[in-house]
Amino acid sequence: MSKFRLSSLFHSSSSSSAGADAETKKQNRRSFSALSASLRQKDVETNGVPAPASKVKVAKSVTVPEQSPSRMVALAQKITKATEKLETYMKSKNLPMPSFDVDAPADFPSLPEDVQKSRQEIIHATKELGLLAHGPRESVRWGIWEFLDVLALTAINHYGFAKLVPVDSTITLAELQTKTTLDSINLARLLRMAMTNGIFREPSPGVIAHTAASRVLAEDEDMQSWIGFNGEDIFPAAGHVLQALNAHPEATSLTRSGFQFAFDTVDKEPMFVTFGKDPNRARRMGRAMASLTGGEGYEPSFFVDVDKGGYDFSDLDAAAGTFVDIGGSHGFMCVDLATRYRNMKFVVQDLQKTVDSAPNPLSADPQVAERITLLAHDFFTEQVTKDADVYFFRWIMHNYSTPYAIRILKNLIPALKPGARVLINDHCLLDAGQENPWDERVMRRMDVVMLTLLNAQERTEAEFRDLFAAVDERFVFKVSFCSLIFLLRWWKRGKKKGWC
Numbered sequence: 001m002s003k004f005r006l007s008s009l010f011h012s013s014s015s016s017s018a019g020a021d022a023e024t025k026k027q028n029r030r031s032f033s034a035l036s037a038s039l040r041q042k043d044v045e046t047n048g049v050p051a052p053a054s055k056v057k058v059a060k061s062v063t064v065p066e067q068s069p070s071r072m073v074a075l076a077q078k079i080t081k082a083t084e085k086l087e088t089y090m091k092s093k094n095l096p097m098p099s100f101d102v103d104a105p106a107d108f109p110s111l112p113e114d115v116q117k118s119r120q121e122i123i124h125a126t127k128e129l130g131l132l133a134h135g136p137r138e139s140v141r142w143g144i145w146e147f148l149d150v151l152a153l154t155a156i157n158h159y160g161f162a163k164l165v166p167v168d169s170t171i172t173l174a175e176l177q178t179k180t181t182l183d184s185i186n187l188a189r190l191l192r193m194a195m196t197n198g199i200f201r202e203p204s205p206g207v208i209a210h211t212a213a214s215r216v217l218a219e220d221e222d223m224q225s226w227i228g229f230n231g232e233d234i235f236p237a238a239g240h241v242l243q244a245l246n247a248h249p250e251a252t253s254l255t256r257s258g259f260q261f262a263f264d265t266v267d268k269e270p271m272f273v274t275f276g277k278d279p280n281r282a283r284r285m286g287r288a289m290a291s292l293t294g295g296e297g298y299e300p301s302f303f304v305d306v307d308k309g310g311y312d313f314s315d316l317d318a319a320a321g322t323f324v325d326i327g328g329s330h331g332f333m334c335v336d337l338a339t340r341y342r343n344m345k346f347v348v349q350d351l352q353k354t355v356d357s358a359p360n361p362l363s364a365d366p367q368v369a370e371r372i373t374l375l376a377h378d379f380f381t382e383q384v385t386k387d388a389d390v391y392f393f394r395w396i397m398h399n400y401s402t403p404y405a406i407r408i409l410k411n412l413i414p415a416l417k418p419g420a421r422v423l424i425n426d427h428c429l430l431d432a433g434q435e436n437p438w439d440e441r442v443m444r445r446m447d448v449v450m451l452t453l454l455n456a457q458e459r460t461e462a463e464f465r466d467l468f469a470a471v472d473e474r475f476v477f478k479v480s481f482c483s484l485i486f487l488l489r490w491w492k493r494g495k496k497k498g499w500c
């Protein structure tokens with residue numbers, strides 16, 4: 001992945017002192033811009049931490065080359081260049097350029113790396129330019145109102161408005177109102193709020209039509225679940241995080257998160273138990289996850305395909321080794337692995353209810369299905385599959401705060417043979433400013449979602465090391481693959497006690 005930095009967001013980009021003559025102003029401006037640029041460069045080397053204001057002031061006196069454009073102009077130029085590159089590629093492949101039109105494609109096709117990089121540059125540079133054009137006070141003042149965008153989208157999704165608007169024609173607000181329980185004022189205000197984000201349009205007063213985005217809401221059921229889960233479960237929980245933190249500042253308990261404060265289950269039950277009692281809500285979360293994991297970089301092939309940088313199990317396959325997927329749901333990772341590796345054996349462990357609802361057989365290929373065992377096992381109890389070669393946790397650790405994560409990992413110890421690998425497939429937080437802005441934002445948000453719902457957390461490599469050190473000193477960190485979405489860790493019982 002190419003790396004982008006946002007450190008420059010924190011710098012001013014021009015300076016001129018009132019009353020100075022034009023040339024002095026010009027020089028000042030050049031000096032300041034160039035110094036900002038040099039500080040920006042330095043920031044990149046120091047984890048993107050913005051320079052203190054005092055440093056910026058000293059910098060004004062430094063003489064710098066002429067013709068440095070302001071940050072805003074540099075961004076505008078970057079946007080133009082990147083957009084032209086994207087357009088040239090799309091045209092060369094006869095692909096339509098993005099549009100709000102109802103018939104526009106809902107997704108970009110898979111793009112070559114350099115074109116994808118240009119696309120990301122457009123996204124990040126427009127955001128930065130927008131913030132600069134708003135100015136700090138305005139950005140902060142109106143930024144906090146983004147929850148109203150969430151509210152409008154959540155309501156539109158909840159009432160299913162998108163499905164009531166015909167895709168290939170229009171509908172009047174009056175007619176739409178007859179199909180809903182909302183009154184006309186509330187219907188219109190929610191739709192018009194969403195229109196400010198390109199969701200629906202009003203081609204003439206009182207007439208509603210789809211855009212490409214509202215069409216997605218009408219047709220993509222996983223997306224409906226994603227909006228529902230976020231808007232109706234996570235959003236209320238987020239609104240109660242402060243209450244949870246004030247009452248329980250340590251924020252480690254599974255039954256004292258914003259979620260429990262929002263839904264009146266404090267000290268009663270974890271979120272997963274609440275969902276287990278409500279099949280509709282559980283299904284919605286399941287589909288929301290499917291929508292998320294359908295995204296680029298989340299697909300199992302990212303882990304399974306060695307060509308894509310996935311993990312190579314050839315040695316284990318040659319030895320017909322055993323791979324245990326703990327909290328492995330319906331075993332889809334093991335099915336993909338077993339399809340690629342024809343000798344390894346697999347155990348998929350999950351809660352009884354999940355095991356009971358798994359498809360049978362797990363794969364149409366009997367050679368695959370017969371090597372996968374589904375087993376009901378609670379990972380808060382001692383591991384029952386002894387002496388396996390790999391114990392795999394995909395998207396498990398980030399659901400738990402450290403006290404719980406330690407318990408889960410300690411339960412492995414009695415089962416581990418010398419050299420057994422514990423493999424963690426999770427997000428890995430990098431230091432602030434080290435990731436490209438898109439991934440940085442996704443990961444920071446995911447981390448806060450974990451806090452909101454579960455008092456859990458994403459972890460940095462150092463935090464994973466600390467976690468395993470707290471479990472047992474015999475774990476040895478072996479290798480990590482850090483990529484767009486997830487990180488693998490390979491831990492092994494070490495030589496300290498003479499095992500390996």
Ligand SMILES: C[S@@+](CC[C@H](N)C(=O)[O-])C[C@H]1O[C@@H](n2cnc3c(N)ncnc32)[C@H](O)[C@@H]1O
Pocket residue numbers: 272326327328329330349350351354377378379380393394395396399
């Ligand atoms: C976030 S999902 C991850 C599923 C799968 N590993 C994946 O990569 O998509 C968490 C999984 O852990 C399972 N789970 C939750 N609590 C568990 C427990 N105490 N013991 C075993 N599995 C559990 C859930 O049923 C669910 O399948």
